[in-house]
Amino acid sequence: MNLNRKAFVRALGVLMMVMGATMLLPLAVSILYGEGKVALAFAGTIIPVSAFGFLLYYVVVPGHTSLTARDGYLTVSICWILASFISAIPFVLSGAVSNIFDAFFECSSSLTTTGATSIADVESLPHGILFWRAFTNWLGGMGILIFAAAVLPSLGIGANILAATEAPGPTMDKITPKISDTAKNLYKIYTIFTVSEIILLMAAGMDLFDASTHTFGSVGTGGFSNYNNSIAHFNSMPIEMIITAYMLLSGVNLNLYFYSFKRRGGIRNLLADEEFKWYIIIIATVSGLISLNLWLTHTYENWGQSFRFSIFQTVSILTTTGSVSANYDLWPTFSKMLIFTLMFIGGCSASTAGGLKVIRFLVVFKLIKRSIQVRLHPNAIISIKINDKNLSIDTVSEITSLMFLHILVVTGATLLISINGYDMVTNLSAVLTCIGNIGPGFNLVGPALNFSIFSNTDKLLLSFVMLAGRLELYAFIVLFLPRFWQQNK
Amino acid sequence: MNLNRKAFVRALGVLMMVMGATMLLPLAVSILYGEGKVALAFAGTIIPVSAFGFLLYYVVVPGHTSLTARDGYLTVSICWILASFISAIPFVLSGAVSNIFDAFFECSSSLTTTGATSIADVESLPHGILFWRAFTNWLGGMGILIFAAAVLPSLGIGANILAATEAPGPTMDKITPKISDTAKNLYKIYTIFTVSEIILLMAAGMDLFDASTHTFGSVGTGGFSNYNNSIAHFNSMPIEMIITAYMLLSGVNLNLYFYSFKRRGGIRNLLADEEFKWYIIIIATVSGLISLNLWLTHTYENWGQSFRFSIFQTVSILTTTGSVSANYDLWPTFSKMLIFTLMFIGGCSASTAGGLKVIRFLVVFKLIKRSIQVRLHPNAIISIKINDKNLSIDTVSEITSLMFLHILVVTGATLLISINGYDMVTNLSAVLTCIGNIGPGFNLVGPALNFSIFSNTDKLLLSFVMLAGRLELYAFIVLFLPRFWQQNK
Ligand SMILES: [K+]
Ligand SMILES: [K+]
Structure with missing residues (x-):
């Protein structure tokens, strides 16, 4: 179980070179907007980071390439932490943010596609930084697609329940023989979504800058906006409709699009997928109930307004985008409780969405249903099926364990942060x-x-919670176990 | 699957006769305190209820006695609802409570050992009613012991995880060959606890009436008090210490006392039980953390006071007694979050305590631990053990399903009640x-x-939630499934 240090170091090297390359875009934006200090901050980050990454990659001779699960977890977790740290450098160098904890929080929030901000007035930030903030949201979405499509399966781990051979739904290997091809397909869809949303948002009246940043936020389900009031800033029905549509599209298993449209049947294949079906049912039911509640309580003046704000917020929270078109904290308790419930669920597997994912809740519902049937008919043997395929006991156990671990981490982190007294x-x-x-x-x-x-310690804790959630807990949580490090020789 | 109507009707008959007999005690109390109207209310309940029960039992000819799971669930659930309803009659007849929903809420709260009250000023109630309220708390505790020790195993259902043959810990059949003997042992302990606590509370200064009612509340883990401020009313260290001790004792698996002290080893057998060990660890850790938090935040004047209120409240909430010696809602958030967390856990299995029970959390922790080990060592095969015995996959699945059903019922009920706007x-x-x-x-x-x-509908909903929780969900929840009734011929 010796850590494969060479592969680890080379992975960090690649990451640093990639981070350096991606910063060329915000550098260009800063120059375009004449923000000299910001441009210098990016240049001053790009050069040393890329150079150091280049050194790590080319000086270290590649060793054997097979990674153990442990090496894989360590590499993935450290890469995400390092990427957050590197992304934070221009925030501090440009003087946009003075506190390094704020910068780190902002960047882990961005790369994990959380989109929570610790900057009270984002509108005061320079364009280069605002662009970088949105672009890392988009990069993070792509990063999680790599993680789900390539990293987890290559470790032979079924943390992504779609990657395991006995997994439900369209598995990766069904579509394309190679994982890298699957990844390419995902990026293709991701790019198509990005370009088309930018065009549509510009058609709805946004300038290129706003259209780009808000597109990055919605297709990556990150939700960063360059306005303090998020989408409510625009107060525009067409913009809300476009963003709702793209959040909804991005919350779907991206493989499913390929799977459905490369075979006969097209959209019927999509609807035949159980996770997709329940994703749509949840959105329809919850947005319907919230609309009704908002309308009956006269929170908005009419049914149309109630539905407008309800559908946007339902999709935004379920897909874990977190964009805001109305302050749902002022809604009646019934609607708030529905939003609160959505926060646990999240989007579909193999999307950029976070949360526990619809498919896991589907499995849990089937478990509950089975347990009731077994009590009424003690001798019945009922298997758990998704898309007409039996789930193995191991898969079910992985899912239930992850959900319990989720509850445990939430409880632990909430207790820790509660020392603050809020x-x-x-x-x-x-x-x-x-x-x-x-x-x-x-x-x-x-x-x-x-x-x-x-406080700074709270922000660091929450940054770690975001990273843990993004990496489906295990990859990140194991780093905090003494057992993990004891085995390192 | 035809419902065994005769056995069902005879069970209701027995219940009504028992309820009539137990009301003789509050009748005597009312007469003793010269509360004529209350005495009449009890007499006016006892006579028709007993007579009707007698008729049901002796007129209906016994059929075959083997009940299906379905018959069992129906019988148990209807018995608890009927018992709550019968108990509520004297509340209304005596004029103590005018609203039937309040009376039903109060009595299901009492019989389920919840101890939540909808009566704003309990001190204004007559002695007969106060006694009946506390006595039903005690009866409910005994009722749940019957349910756990006799009803569930006779149905062949492992809802009580101690009843199944593959179950962890000291199983019923190890101690005594017959379930009815086990039940007798449980009542013996229950009676010893009751008599000794009454004596100790009187020694600490309570009169017989207060000592009885507060004993009924603590050994039954119900927590009803005849004072609006609960135990805080007495502001007495000795009383708090006695009640803490009895709550703690009553939250333990009562079988464990027999199992431990009938064999060589005594108290060492007790400590060797994993559930008991973790029950004590939870109490020690949580009360320690709360004391520290209360002390450091200067909530109370010194460490002693902090510990005094912390230990009482920790034990009270973990054992689901719910007695109050200090208003924990005014405590700092960290302490409140700990109390909130305890609310999920509950006491030990086969005690009068409610909640999900320590042993189920223990199994879940072991599941989480295993899932982490499996990720680090993908080929490892690790079984889940309690007290050195392997748990079967079915037992683990029952436990996880129950916990998910719990979360589902909490979510559903919270959404429904949230329509009230609080x-x-x-x-x-x-x-x-x-x-x-x-x-x-x-x-x-x-x-x-x-x-x-x-509102009345909220109270009815909460009454059902109490009953569902008390009957470990399944027995009660199935009544609300159309499938359950469709099979009735
Ligand atoms: K987000
Ligand atoms: K209670």
């Missing part, structure tokens, strides 16, 4: 919105507020 | 404290307040 709803919802990579919570971290209230 | 913490904690049979919650249902704020 009310229970603020602290619990802050942890929930971070572990689910959503963005806004309730009360002091409600949709109209931000995470600037927290 | 804040999220009030509604969520009301549901949690009812399903866990605890008593007090947070905010508007905090320890210094009561459930009188709720």
Whole structure:
């Protein structure tokens, strides 16, 4: 179980070179907007980071390439932490953010596609930084697709339940023989979504800058906006409709699009997928109930307005985008409880969405259903099926264990952060919105507020919670176990 | 699957006769305190209820006695509902409570050992009613012991994880060959606890009436008090210490006492039981952390006071007694979050405590631990053991399914009750404290307040939540499934 140090170091080298390359785009934006100090900050980050990455990659001779699960977890976790740290450098160098904890929080929030901000007034930030902030949201979405499509299966781990051979739904290997091809297909869809949304948002009246940043936020389900009031800033039905559509599209298993449209049947294949079907049912039911509640309580003047804000917020929270078109913290309790419930669920597997994912809840519902049937008919043997395929006991056990671990991490993190003395709803919802990579919570971290209230240690804790949630807990949590490090020779 | 109607009707008959007989005690108390109207109310309940029960039992000819699981669930659930309804009659007849929903809420709260009250000023109630309220708390505790020790195993159902043959810990059949003997042993302990606590509380200064009612509340882990301020009314260290000790003793698996002290080893056998060990560890850790938090935040004047209130409240909430010696809703958030977390756990299996029970959390922790080990060593095969015995996959699956069903019922009930518009913490904690049979919650249902704020429909919903929680969900939940009734011919 000796750690494969060479492969680890080379992975960090690649990451640093990639980070350096991606920063050329915000560098260009800063120059375009004449923000000299910001441009210098990016240049001053790109050069040393790329050079150091180049050294690590080319000086270290490649060793044997097979990684153990342990090496894989360590590499993935350290890469995400390092990427957050590197992304934070221009924030500090440019003087946009003075506190390194704020910068690190902002960047782990961005790369994990959480989209929670600790900057009280984002509108005061320079364009280069705002662009970088949105672009890392988009990069993070792509990063999680790599993680789900390539990293986890190559480690032979079924943390992504779609990667295991006995897994439900369209597995990766069904579509293309190679994992790298699957990854390419995912990026293709991701790019198509990005380009088309930018065009549509510009058609709806946004300039190229706003259209780009808000597209990065919605297709990556990150939800960062360059306005303090998020999407509510525009107060535009067409913009809300476009963003709702793209959040909804991005919350779907991206493989499913290929799987469905490369075979006969097209959209019927899509609807035949159980996870997709329940994703749509949840959105329809919850947005319907919230609309009704908002309408009956006269929260908005008519049914149309109620539905407008309800559908946007339902899709935004379920897909874990966290964009805001209305302050849901002012809604009646019934609607707030529905939003709170959505925070646990999240989007579909193999999407950029966070949360526990619809498919896991589907499995749990089937478990509950089975347990009731078994009690009424003690001799019945009922298997758990998804898309007409039996799930193995191991797969079911992985899913239930992950959900319990999720509850444990939420409980532990909420207890720790509660030392700050803020009310229970603020602290619990802050942890929930971070572990689910959503963005806004309730009360002091409600949709109209931000995470600037927290201390540096709280921000660091929440950054870790975001990273843990993004990496489906295990990859990150194991780093905190003494057992993990004891085995290192 | 035809319902065995005769056995069902005869069970109701027995219940009514028992209820009539137990009401002789509060009848005597009313006469003793010269409360004529209350005495009449009890007499006016006892006569028709007993007579009707007698008729049902002796007129219906016994059929075959083997009950199906379905018959069993129906019988148990209807018995608890009927018992709550019968208990409520004297409340209304005596004029103590005018609203039938209040009376039903009070009695299901009492019989399920929840101890939540919807009566704003309990001190204004007559002695006969106060006694009956406390006595039903005690009866409910005994009722749940019958349910756990006799009813569930006779149905061949492992809802009580101690009843199944592959179950962890000291199983029933190890101690005594017959279930009825086990039940007798449980009542013996229950009676010893009751008599000794009454004597100790009188020694600490209570009169016989207060000592009896508060003993009924603590050994049954119901927590009803005849004072609005619960135990805080006495402001007495010795009384708090006695009640803490008895709550703690009553939260333990009562079989374990027999099992431990009938064999060589005595107290060492007790400590060797994993559930007992973790029950003590939880109490020690949580009360220690709360004391520290209360002390460091200067909530109380010194360490001694901090510990005094912390240990009482920790034991009271973990054992789901819900007695109050200090308003924990005014404590700092860290302590409140710990109390909130305890609300999920509950006491040990085969005790009078509610909640999900320590042993189920123990199994879940072991599941999480295993899932981490499997990820680090993908080929490892690790079984889940309790007290050195392997748990079968079915037992583990029953436990995980019950916990998910618990979460589902809490979510559903909280959403339904949230239509009332009270804040999220009030509604969520009301549901949690009812399903866990605890008593007090947070905010508007905090320890210094009561459930009188709720509407009749809310009270009915919460009464059902208490019953569902008390019967470990399945027995009660199945009644609400159309499937359950479709099979009835
Ligand atoms: K987000
Ligand atoms: K209670």
